[in-house]
Amino acid sequence: MTGVLQPPIAGCATAGAPSALPVLRERGQREVFCGLTGIVWLHRKMQDAFFLVVGSRTCAHLLQSAAGVMIFAEPRFATAIIEDKDLAGRSDPHEELDRVVAQLLERRGEIRTLFLVGSCPSEVIKLDLARAAQRLNARFAPAVRVFNYSGSGIETTFTQGEDTCLAALVPALPALPAGETDLLVVGTLPDIVEDQFTRLMATVGFESVHFFPPRHSRELPAVGPGTRVLLAQPFLAETLKALQGRGARHLPAPFPFGVAGTTRWLTAATDAFHLPSELLRRACLAPMDRAERSLDRHRALLEGRRVMFFPDSQLEIPLARFLREELGAALVEVGTPYLHRELVGPDLRLLGPTVQLSEGQDVERQLDRCRAERPDLVVCGLGLANPLEAEGIPTKWSIELVFSPVHGYDQAGDLAELFTRPLRRRAALGA
Numbered sequence: 001m002t003g004v005l006q007p008p009i010a011g012c013a014t015a016g017a018p019s020a021l022p023v024l025r026e027r028g029q030r031e032v033f034c035g036l037t038g039i040v041w042l043h044r045k046m047q048d049a050f051f052l053v054v055g056s057r058t059c060a061h062l063l064q065s066a067a068g069v070m071i072f073a074e075p076r077f078a079t080a081i082i083e084d085k086d087l088a089g090r091s092d093p094h095e096e097l098d099r100v101v102a103q104l105l106e107r108r109g110e111i112r113t114l115f116l117v118g119s120c121p122s123e124v125i126k127l128d129l130a131r132a133a134q135r136l137n138a139r140f141a142p143a144v145r146v147f148n149y150s151g152s153g154i155e156t157t158f159t160q161g162e163d164t165c166l167a168a169l170v171p172a173l174p175a176l177p178a179g180e181t182d183l184l185v186v187g188t189l190p191d192i193v194e195d196q197f198t199r200l201m202a203t204v205g206f207e208s209v210h211f212f213p214p215r216h217s218r219e220l221p222a223v224g225p226g227t228r229v230l231l232a233q234p235f236l237a238e239t240l241k242a243l244q245g246r247g248a249r250h251l252p253a254p255f256p257f258g259v260a261g262t263t264r265w266l267t268a269a270t271d272a273f274h275l276p277s278e279l280l281r282r283a284c285l286a287p288m289d290r291a292e293r294s295l296d297r298h299r300a301l302l303e304g305r306r307v308m309f310f311p312d313s314q315l316e317i318p319l320a321r322f323l324r325e326e327l328g329a330a331l332v333e334v335g336t337p338y339l340h341r342e343l344v345g346p347d348l349r350l351l352g353p354t355v356q357l358s359e360g361q362d363v364e365r366q367l368d369r370c371r372a373e374r375p376d377l378v379v380c381g382l383g384l385a386n387p388l389e390a391e392g393i394p395t396k397w398s399i400e401l402v403f404s405p406v407h408g409y410d411q412a413g414d415l416a417e418l419f420t421r422p423l424r425r426r427a428a429l430g431a
């Protein structure tokens, strides 16, 4: 496929029958991080936003260890810790929160947007953060706008934090003037990847492309019936629903992982805006060629290898598509916390006829299936990786796939390397 657009690309993003793969639905014990984890990449993206978790010391520890905070750093996130006296009803948590927020905003004048992030403890004591945000907005807007969303671990998986955060922002997006059209790329992308896509899209003829979330939280993109939404992340179901509620239309497409995924994703956008496919073909030749060459050495290692995904990041289906279609891996089981067919349907149709799909988790049963299958590589959460490694099964932490730049042509080789590294390490150890 070196340097040539694949023939089925034109219009393929929405083509094909719905996947008829049977789905194993499990509703047992789960092993996942909570939605607070999303703060790690969201605060890096929105450089003038602050995330105040209203939670416990556990929440504070989770954030500090996930984000690797230096002791003298001035991070743009913190935890307002709910103390025993708040839990016992001996103090008014709303008054306490107002005091903490006032102190914070006085000390950190650069904050333009403040997110109050709910946690398990704040939800258990039914602390109404929507009301708190309303009250604080009355006091601090327009200098600082206050939003609230939930990052709690009750019924969530860790990428849902980004979804609830972005969905909370949607009502604040300005209206796109009637008669105007706009392409809106939705989902946090590292700046370097966003810049690559911006350049590529300008080359193929897009006059205006906006990204959500933006780098500066006050530069929110407009939305309206002329907006076409191209999702960059597959875990944004609530955000998509909120954007559709503002009139935007979704462009279904495989996600931009690897060469074929990125090309189909771009094609969905150019088709929707009736841009010439020849321009896209020419613009993509060089990056596709580079990306194909970067995949070659990884293909040699992954071809025929049996891979199993545990449900964790919600990236599982697009990544399984990439491993199977572009690197020749054999899929044993692809588990996902939630199966949003509207979002992952185009990738799902490319998974092949034999893969076992599972939605939700019953961790012990899934571990039993894994031990019986003994795959060559398991993609799973941190909590399961060490025990599986100890049993001689190589693993890849799924959270790394969210923290690393993995979208687009120029990151295709790095993405493949995330999967081959554990295999190389095993080989080097002679295991």
Ligand code: SF4
Pocket: 034, 035, 036, 055, 056, 058, 059, 060, 062, 118, 119, 120, 121, 151, 152, 153, 154
């Ligand atoms: Fe733990 Fe819940 Fe806090 Fe997440 S939000 S760190 S799951 S207590």
